[in-house]
Amino acid sequence: MSIKSASVITMPLLSRAAASRQPVPPVTFADLAERIKADGSLTPARRRDALSALATMARAMRRDLKDVPAHAGFIREQLKGFAPSMLNPRVSMGRWRNVRSLVNRAMEEAGIPTTQGPYRAAIAPEWQVQLAKLDKMRRFELSPLARSCTAEGIAPDGVDDEVLARFHAHLKQT
Secondary structure, three states, X not given: OOOOOOOOOOOOOOOOOHHHHOOOOOOEHHHHHHHHHHOOOOOHHHHHHHHHHHHHHHHXXXXXXXXXXXXXXXXXXXXXXXXXXXXXXXXXXXXXXXHHHHHHHHHHHOOOOOOOOOOOOOOOHHHHXXXXXXXXXXXXXXXXXXXXXXXXXXXXXXXXXXXXXXXXHHHHHO
């Protein structure tokens, strides 16, 4: 009996170049839909099924395609506690499994990982500049505020008591 050694998986060192640390613009379901529409290698039936799956999943989240980030963690969070019977019109469990499979396939074909961790919205460059001035602990503590303000279109110099009160209320709800 011979013993085989486990294969070793290696990966290249991460780049320290500043360009590699720039945030990647979020990809949405609308972007995926455009990609699917433009893909000439798909049969009409496969194109129709993929577009329908994206629309169905967006409907399950009660959002437009342009408002759904193609991020596994975001989708997972949004669909916690969801059952296909909650949709109107309802979809069967089998259809829902197909929807999830088709959306995962579309994301994989676009090079988007389907096993990501929690979703974290992007932070605007002006917020990144301000956060970079802080020590690691303060950056960690203020990142959620920066993400929330970025989502609302509020620059760092636009933060006032009202913004902080809304953010505090949001934290209490979640």
